[in-house]
Amino acid sequence: METKASENDDLIRAAVLIRERAYAPYSRFMVGAALRCNDGSIYSGCNVENAAYPEGTCAEASAIAAMVAAGKRHITEIVVCGGGDAPCTPCGGCRQKLREFGSADLRMRMVGAQGDVKLVRTLSELLPDSFGPDHLDF
Template structure:
């Protein structure tokens, strides 16, 4: 997963911020799906790496996330934004691990429940 995330990060299109992010989700069936952030001159129209990875998973026919890995550069931890945490929650439960990595490798692992406590998910609509 780290290799795929690093490759995705290096392919990110971030000409405005220069902040490249790569993400990989592992589906419940074992498939690995990578995504990178894609910026746009109309800033709100960009796409986060995590959202791209989730979309790739759905396109491949999977609908459950087993784990997520996010990679960014710099000293600070690069974790999913609030919107992406909610996107991940749509396909994962609170126990899903979210691995936060830098270029050197794993920095920290948290559960989705730790990143998004008291979350709202599909079960609330049943």
């Protein structure tokens, strides 16, 4: 799902709205993610669980896939929306996926189901000393 950004709250709204579309019949833990590209476009995704548990897809990975499918390659900001009282931070695999398309200073906001900001971090704070495409000698 893509929308054009006009203000910072658009990213939070996109993450909150897409979270409602999550498919989480097993964990019942719905997650939405919305990311902004360097041209201002927003791509969102939700978690999609599967009866074969390791085959599910995280919200962040879904948003990245939508971005890549649209031909974009650079994330400048992301919002992750989860439920509950604790902030829903990206899993380790998604942190590495975000590193592929975002810089160490990528701004990451974790919000609650109503869009309340629970935590703000940079990618380098959540994935210190990361390995990324800039480490490869091509």
